[in-house]
Amino acid sequence: MGLNTASEVISFAKKLEENGAKLYEDLAQRHAEDSETLLSFAKENKKNIVQIERAYYGVITDAIEGCFAFNVDTDKYTFKTELAEKTNYSDALERAVEMEDKIIKFYSDAAEQSKSLMADVPRAFRMIANKRNSREPKLRSLLNKGG
């Protein structure tokens, strides 16, 4: 599905963050030994939503082209968050890595598309993408630890 308006892109970003947080919360419940790291990701996802909404609601005016700012194909960034009963920890962590890659790609693409139009929103997107880059090594270390 293609997204063009700022409102739908912000809602989509929120959904990605919420879905991601849910995955980490489910994983933390199953693997108490790593819950601190996993729950910190979930908590950060919720902070990201606040950051994005603050940027959007703070600058959305007729001075920026809100209805024409994006051309986001959501199919590129969708991922599964439901964990089947039998999913082993390694597979789940691999899925988390894949999810993070997709979310980073989403934020980077959306920031690039709207950099000349949406004022502070692309900056918030870039900051979140950059912050997320640190997650993969942490997830890999959980994997290497025997996850």
Next chain:
Amino acid sequence: MAILEEPIKEVLELKNYINGEWVESKSDQVLDTMNPDTQEPLAKVPMSTRDEVNAAVAAAKEAFPEWRQTTPLARARCLFRLKELLEENFEELSRVQTQEHGKTIDESRGETRRGIEMVEVATGIPSLMMGYNLEDIASGIDEYVIYQPLGVFAHIAPFNFPFMVPLWFSPFAMATGNTFVVKPSPRDPISQAKLAELIDEAGFPPGVYNVVNGGADAALMLCEHPDIKGVTFVGTTKIGKEIVYKKCGEHGKRAIIQTSAKNFLVVMPDANIEATIPALMTSFFGNTGQRCLSGANLVIVGKDDAFYKKVLAAFVDTASKIRVGYGLDESTQMGPMQSVDGKERALGYIEKGLEEGANLILDGRRPKIMGDYPDTCFLGPSVFEGVTPEMTIGREEIFGPVASVMRVESLDEAIKLANSSKYGNADSIFTASGKTAREFQYRIESGNVGINIGIVAPMAFFPFGGMKDSFFGVLHGQGRDAVRFFTESKVVIQRWL
């Protein structure tokens, strides 16, 4: 994408807000406010009687002496509380605007943000309202100027930005110590009622802010009322110039009259086309073309046929893909016209364009609407090519999503073309050249000039007003101009013997 939840779920019976109370009107004349997307009724709006208008003005007059004596800092604190309440209710206020007006949710949120910015700027009133002085203008004699509020001001609101436009004035009027009466547009008065609820909650004393619903009759009563010191109006040149401005003159009132427009957007051969197109879309089709800052005439400059065709093709192609639908659907890029009358008017101009020989290269008369909504108020984007300034569609304000494309060979020709319009509200140029931009800025006869900007909407701390037949008055709304408009300067020369 899902449709966002509608905050108005049942038909409201609007009341007037007078002297801090919600008062039912005794008028037997009532208009229905409709949701232009769904055609469902949203509210019943009374056409207030003369007694009710008088009561609102009397309440404001009575509240004035005490409010004037309230310290600027205390007045600012009321505005700070209002700002907090506006932030808390941001989403509801925005959705109400979409329901009553039809604009997209991004546009409504933008309108809410702009309104809040006015309140934020007005909270700086202790600094903004300061006078100045000079010692020893003669031996032992000092001189200073103080700014004082005048009394009751009124605002007659337009339908196109039902929430924001009254806020161009009321925060500055109240911050400077005046009292205020607003008459919302009867087409979409609900967000003003919501705003009054928040003003009440913010703790403004009774009578400082009043809302009286009504139509042209109520507006005229306000313009003629002897206890009103000044009127601000946003609407058409016909009404603004010939009625409101004239009446204000006859009755010795100050006036800010912001009126119609026919804005030119000039695209130079060195413009960044990729970045220009979204700006053009927002300008021509944002708010469904119903704003005084909307692009109306797209002027493509240069002798190069390939460049002309490239810009035109990109413009038409992007416009043709605009998603038309209910504003509470987040994927909607353009909502309906606010009323059937507005749609009929725009359709009339399209017919006129065809009759006068312009070439309709994108026909928005029967748009594809996302979702199952009646087409009563919907129009799609329309683009005419080969428009001349002599044609009706090239010179009159359409106030709908209709673009007229013109072609000239040089910047000089483009400026002369734009300056030939009787209006002068907002003109823009798209170029990579600073020299070209400066020349445009220097020569264009327009109150708001855009350089690579589609919608030239001044921020709350800058004045907002047009030139020529787009503005009547001296001082403009917003910022320091508004502070001056709502105050009288008094000079004191003193000598102590």
